[in-house]
Amino acid sequence: MDAQDKKQLDSADKVAPATLQLGKYQSAINAKLQEFDARDFTKGFWQKEASLWVQDEAAQQSVRSFMGWLRVAETMVAAVPEIEQFAQEVNAAGFKHVVVMGMGGSTMAPIVFEKSFPQGEGGLPMSILDTTNPGTVREIEKSVPLTETLFIVASKSGTTAEPLAFGDYFYHRLQELKGDKAGENFVAITDPGSKFVTAATEQGYRRIFLNFAEVGGRFSALSYFGLVPAALYGINIRELLDRAVEMMRACGAYGPVNHNPGLELGVALGVLAQEGRDKLTLVVPQSLSDLGLWLEQLIAESTGKEGKGILPVAGEPLGAPAVYGQDRVFVYVGYQGKPDEANQQKLAALEQAGHPVITILMADPLDLGQEFFRWEVATAVASAVMQINPFDQPNVQAAKTATDSLMKVVEKEGKLPQTEEPKVTEDGVSYYTAVQANTAADLVRAFFAQAKPGDFLNIQAYLTESPELNEDLQRLRQQVVDQLHIATTSGYGPRFLHSTGQYHKGGPNTGLFVQFTVDHPQDIQLPGRSYSFGTFQNAQAAGDLQALHDYSRRTLRIHLGDNAEQGMRTVLASLQGAPLVGAQA
Numbered sequence: 001m002d003a004q005d006k007k008q009l010d011s012a013d014k015v016a017p018a019t020l021q022l023g024k025y026q027s028a029i030n031a032k033l034q035e036f037d038a039r040d041f042t043k044g045f046w047q048k049e050a051s052l053w054v055q056d057e058a059a060q061q062s063v064r065s066f067m068g069w070l071r072v073a074e075t076m077v078a079a080v081p082e083i084e085q086f087a088q089e090v091n092a093a094g095f096k097h098v099v100v101m102g103m104g105g106s107t108m109a110p111i112v113f114e115k116s117f118p119q120g121e122g123g124l125p126m127s128i129l130d131t132t133n134p135g136t137v138r139e140i141e142k143s144v145p146l147t148e149t150l151f152i153v154a155s156k157s158g159t160t161a162e163p164l165a166f167g168d169y170f171y172h173r174l175q176e177l178k179g180d181k182a183g184e185n186f187v188a189i190t191d192p193g194s195k196f197v198t199a200a201t202e203q204g205y206r207r208i209f210l211n212f213a214e215v216g217g218r219f220s221a222l223s224y225f226g227l228v229p230a231a232l233y234g235i236n237i238r239e240l241l242d243r244a245v246e247m248m249r250a251c252g253a254y255g256p257v258n259h260n261p262g263l264e265l266g267v268a269l270g271v272l273a274q275e276g277r278d279k280l281t282l283v284v285p286q287s288l289s290d291l292g293l294w295l296e297q298l299i300a301e302s303t304g305k306e307g308k309g310i311l312p313v314a315g316e317p318l319g320a321p322a323v324y325g326q327d328r329v330f331v332y333v334g335y336q337g338k339p340d341e342a343n344q345q346k347l348a349a350l351e352q353a354g355h356p357v358i359t360i361l362m363a364d365p366l367d368l369g370q371e372f373f374r375w376e377v378a379t380a381v382a383s384a385v386m387q388i389n390p391f392d393q394p395n396v397q398a399a400k401t402a403t404d405s406l407m408k409v410v411e412k413e414g415k416l417p418q419t420e421e422p423k424v425t426e427d428g429v430s431y432y433t434a435v436q437a438n439t440a441a442d443l444v445r446a447f448f449a450q451a452k453p454g455d456f457l458n459i460q461a462y463l464t465e466s467p468e469l470n471e472d473l474q475r476l477r478q479q480v481v482d483q484l485h486i487a488t489t490s491g492y493g494p495r496f497l498h499s500t501g502q503y504h505k506g507g508p509n510t511g512l513f514v515q516f517t518v519d520h521p522q523d524i525q526l527p528g529r530s531y532s533f534g535t536f537q538n539a540q541a542a543g544d545l546q547a548l549h550d551y552s553r554r555t556l557r558i559h560l561g562d563n564a565e566q567g568m569r570t571v572l573a574s575l576q577g578a579p580l581v582g583a584q585a
């Protein structure tokens, strides 16, 4: 063993330990690891050899141009003083709150930071806005002291419709309060040369952080997109990065492949997916409940294309072996020395029953720096096993294009077009789907009767997130897992459009999609535009539904009227009485 091998092994010993209990899949995974070893895979990986993923020249060019994340943690170590100084300046200027506004990769890491860490010493409270839902926009607006709030508009491309709308809305509000000094309260994080740089400069933004063109959104947690909000929230970003760099060394090009934490995990996930274990079911303690949002985007958007993919399943209630099909791999991410008895016992039973179970135990939340990097490598490696380009999202655009056409109609006619008649309307709730039945209960049952082993349910909630609604959605998921034995995922729209939405349209056609929409009696008008947040959100729902239909997906849209909670209760009540029965394989 030479010095470089030894250094890499030392780093592998220092990172959070992972245990991979792979049962009967171990031999296939070992064989793939040996094959990769024989091909010098890790060397090629670090040299950005695009042929490891794809053979087409244009796709190879895309792979090569989005591998900046490999070294971004190291690069960002040098930027720590600049970011920390900025955080001090913000404090000194008297700011009391931070709101980060953006979609997908531009806000997922801040969401994880805010949920997984306590607010740090000298840090500011932080909220994240990543929805066009007028109820949520209003809640955030009411909960912060506007003139003492720093608004971060985060968008890599600088062209994403939502962050630009959030920026416009709050800039206008601040102009009402501070006149031409509004820009003092605004910060941009974007790529060099984006159109947004010009707009933010014109609006007198306090600061514009330029990120790196070669770092894709979902691989940007350890760049300015994650680190500026983290520092403002009071997280020790130097330590976070040091730990990420340790993981980077452990995942290096030297040393044995089976001691390379990212490679080992990625090969396991890729081979398991090929063997039909393609539902990566994440289990976490409550304090890490939002890690799943970040992982969902990374894994679903990177692997969910060309009819293939790994489906991340986050936030699903963990059950006994009898409720699961043969399509799962369970991954527990938690903390050393913090026993999580209930989950651990269930996972032990699942392992006994032959399900693959992977366990990663961090020392404390700062180890998330490591985990971001481990999972980025693992996702890229799994994509190589599956022979797909992990860095594009070819099917996300479909929903955006359909939404844009609908918004053109709104601009002309003042409202969204009515495209489809409901199959059933009961108690103010309307149901739209291709299947036939006369009552709401029968229609929903008929929709679920299409479920086959290996399918999954995806709940799409274009609603105001609330604890009550979260509980209702969990009940629905629980019923589906228990009675149909299929995986269930759930997301608030439009957040998931920039995350798992890629898999929904680009992955295998195994999804049953239930979309919840609502009227917005208390809407918010967007300044300088002919539409409101509520219309925008409903156009996004309708646009994605259109895209799902274009990809021949099975959908059920449930319009809850103007009271989401009440409508949801009606829907859940219609599911009581008899169990749901799916189709045979």
Ligand SMILES: O=P(O)(O)OC[C@H]1O[C@H](O)[C@H](O)[C@@H](O)[C@@H]1O
Pocket: 102, 103, 104, 105, 106, 154, 155, 156, 157, 158, 159, 160, 163, 217, 218, 301, 393, 396, 497, 498, 499
């Ligand atoms: O950061 P932005 O350019 O605004 O992009 C935000 C998000 O939107 C897109 O739709 C992509 O699917 C995501 O990968 C991306 O993270």
